[in-house]
Each structure stands twice: as structure tokens, then as C-alpha cells.
Amino acid sequence: MQDYLIRVLTTNKQLRALAVKSTDLIEKARKSHHTTPVATAALGRALSGVLMMASLVKSGEEVSLIIEGDGPIEKIVVEANQYGEVRGYVKKPVIDFVLNNHKKLDVASAVGKGQMKVIKNKLLKKSFESTVPLVSGEIGDDLTYYFSQSEQTPSAVGLGVLINKDLSVKAAGGFMVQLLPDADENTISKLEDNLGKIESVSRLIEAGKSPEELLEIVLTGFDFRVMERKDVYYRCKCNRERIAALLNAFDEKEIKEILEKEGRIEVRCHFCNQSYEFSPDDFNPENER
Ligand SMILES: [Zn+2]
CATH class of the missing domain: 3.90.1280.10 (HSP33 redox switch-like)
Known part of the structure; x- marks a missing residue:
């Protein structure tokens, strides 16, 4: 199945959400950069995240995410546009296989402590730049922090990448949900409840949940309408x-x-x-x- 992304709005107009399936494009990134599993997971999460961010910008704008930490991966650079095209690289693609306490690939240690820069630009004109400290290095949590700090938009971001034994990408994707200005207490507590019940995004993705199914879980109890659905690709602009x-x-x-x-x-x-x-x-x- 081709990778794709959806953007939805709840019918009460208090929440907007996005979800993406990015298995194939992350596999393509892994093949061109020869990344080892932890680097594949870190780069993959960043690629899924920036694709969703690029679906929220003004026409013609692109979004770049630059994550620099003191961990072995050193630097992650990803860029996406609103046409669903994304590309990226990590400075050190070959790093040791590490598992954390939850037996998951330890992306946080691979990234380490540092900062995340978000740049929005149209052609060569920079329209926005903001840098926030990394709060966890897990990338999803760091994006959540970025949205609350820099864009004053309370959000939740969940990203997951699963790797096969042969080191290829088994499944990958993620979601993002944001409170719109009209969100009331009832909506906020219902959403918090839903998010609290999600143990692991990776598990949901491993279970083969589509972007629509991911959002049905995140937005349990809300009606929503799909505003946009588009295919997403790993595509470089170089020639x-x-x-x-x-x-x-x-x-x-x-x-x-x-x-x-x-x-x-x-x-x-x-x-x-x-x-x-x-x-x-x-x-x-x-x-x-
Ligand atoms: Zn290129």
C-alpha cells in the first residue's frame, strides 16, 4: 500500500489531527543512507513528523527540522513540502543497536541532549525560525514541546518506526492532534483520556492500523471529517x-x-x-x- 497522510477536523471544530503511514518512504531513506536500526528509527520518526508539519503551513512553504544532540547520531536534518515530498539524512547513519528499558530502540540516547530547530521557508525566503531545547530526544515528545512553546498550540505527537530482523522497515507512521482556539474543557479532558489509553504508537502501527484507524483511536468519541488525503514520498530535489x-x-x-x-x-x-x-x-x- 502506498504511503499516505490524512488531515481531519472534528465536526465540533475544536480539534484538528493528522496521521501518516510512512513505511515505504522510510525504507527508501534507510536504503539510500544505509542506516542501522536506531538511526533508521530516529530518521524515520523525524521524516513522519516533518511531513505532518508541512501539511499545516501556508501555500508554497516548506518545513525543515534540524535536530542536533550530543548523542552518537549527532544530527538529523529533514525537509518536507505540502505536496507530500520529504527527504532527510542523519550525520552518523551507523550507530550501535541499543534497546531501552521498554525493549524499544533507544532513539532518545542516540539523539541525546541538545536542540531542535524548525525553519519554514518559501523558496529561499525564510519566513519563520524557532529553536527549542530537546525535552526527551524521542522526537515525538520534542515536537509536542515545540508546538506548545513556539506556536502556542497545545498538541500531542506520536511517532513510531518498527524494524524487521533483516534491518528493513517493518511498519512506520504517526499522528498529531492539536487543540483549536475554541476547544472547551469537555473536549480537552476527553482527548486527554484517549491519549492516556494509548500505550505505544509503535504497537498500533505494528498491528497494521491505517492513518484513519489511528485517528479513530486518538479521537474516540469525536466525529471527524477528512479534509485532505495525499500520497507521500521520499523524494530528493537535487539534480x-x-x-x-x-x-x-x-x-x-x-x-x-x-x-x-x-x-x-x-x-x-x-x-x-x-x-x-x-x-x-x-x-x-x-x-x-
Ligand atoms: Zn539528492
Whole structure:
């Protein structure tokens, strides 16, 4: 089944919620970055989270999430747009397999203590930037904290990634629910009740719950309407022209030196690991048509 995301609104207009199934796109990320299980889980949670965040921004805006901690993974960078395209990488894709007390992959220790930066931008124009400290390193809780601190929107975020014995992604996804300004006490306590009953998002995802079924659990007792449903993909924006444009911004002398020494220039995209090679001919103006 193709990965997809839904955004819903309760009929009392007091809550909005999103849920995503992201198994295939996280598997694609794992394959291009050769991540080990804890890194796959950390990157996967961030990819699911940023996809949902990017479904809440203004038209044409993109959302980037940069998580930097003192744990072995060092840094997670993910970016998504409202068309359901997401990409990302971790600085250290190969880290030791660790389980926490609940026998789950210890994402919190892999990330460590540090901070999370959220950037919203339209093309090259930054429209919003905010940095919050990491409260747990589990990523879902950190996003919950970010929404309450930086966007003054009380929210709950649950993210899960399950890994097969062969290290591939078994199941992944998550949900996000937010109180809208009109939310009353009754709605808040009912929602808190529902959230309190969810023991583990991972277990729900492992049980094969679809995004709709996830939200039926999160929003038990509420009627809701699906406002948007879209397919989501792991897709990188890089291409030869974009990379060439980046090279053009470099010092001409420096480029010439590398070409003389190496005979070529190789540039590797952080997000998808694709490598682009440029020969001296590519820099020769006479070859331009
Ligand atoms: Zn790329």
C-alpha cells in the first residue's frame, strides 16, 4: 500500500489531527543512507513528523527540522513540502543497536541532549525560525514541546518506526492532534483520556492500523471529517543543474585547483547520497551550446 497522510477536523471544530503511514518512504531513506536500526528509527520518526508539519503551513512553504544532540547520531536534518515530498539524512547513519528499558530502540540516547530547530521557508525566503531545547530526544515528545512553546498550540505527537530482523522497515507512521482556539474543557479532558489509553504508537502501527484507524483511536468519541488525503514520498530535489549552480558559487580558482589535482569534481548530495561528477569540460565555456 502506498504511503499516505490524512488531515481531519472534528465536526465540533475544536480539534484538528493528522496521521501518516510512512513505511515505504522510510525504507527508501534507510536504503539510500544505509542506516542501522536506531538511526533508521530516529530518521524515520523525524521524516513522519516533518511531513505532518508541512501539511499545516501556508501555500508554497516548506518545513525543515534540524535536530542536533550530543548523542552518537549527532544530527538529523529533514525537509518536507505540502505536496507530500520529504527527504532527510542523519550525520552518523551507523550507530550501535541499543534497546531501552521498554525493549524499544533507544532513539532518545542516540539523539541525546541538545536542540531542535524548525525553519519554514518559501523558496529561499525564510519566513519563520524557532529553536527549542530537546525535552526527551524521542522526537515525538520534542515536537509536542515545540508546538506548545513556539506556536502556542497545545498538541500531542506520536511517532513510531518498527524494524524487521533483516534491518528493513517493518511498519512506520504517526499522528498529531492539536487543540483549536475554541476547544472547551469537555473536549480537552476527553482527548486527554484517549491519549492516556494509548500505550505505544509503535504497537498500533505494528498491528497494521491505517492513518484513519489511528485517528479513530486518538479521537474516540469525536466525529471527524477528512479534509485532505495525499500520497507521500521520499523524494530528493537535487539534480545536475542545481548542483552545478552550487559549484558556480564557488571560487573559480579553487575549482580549477581541484580539477588540476583530481581531474574531476565529485559532489555527493547529503539527502539522497546521489553523486554528481563534473569534468574540466563541464567548466569550459566553449562547450556551452
Ligand atoms: Zn539528492
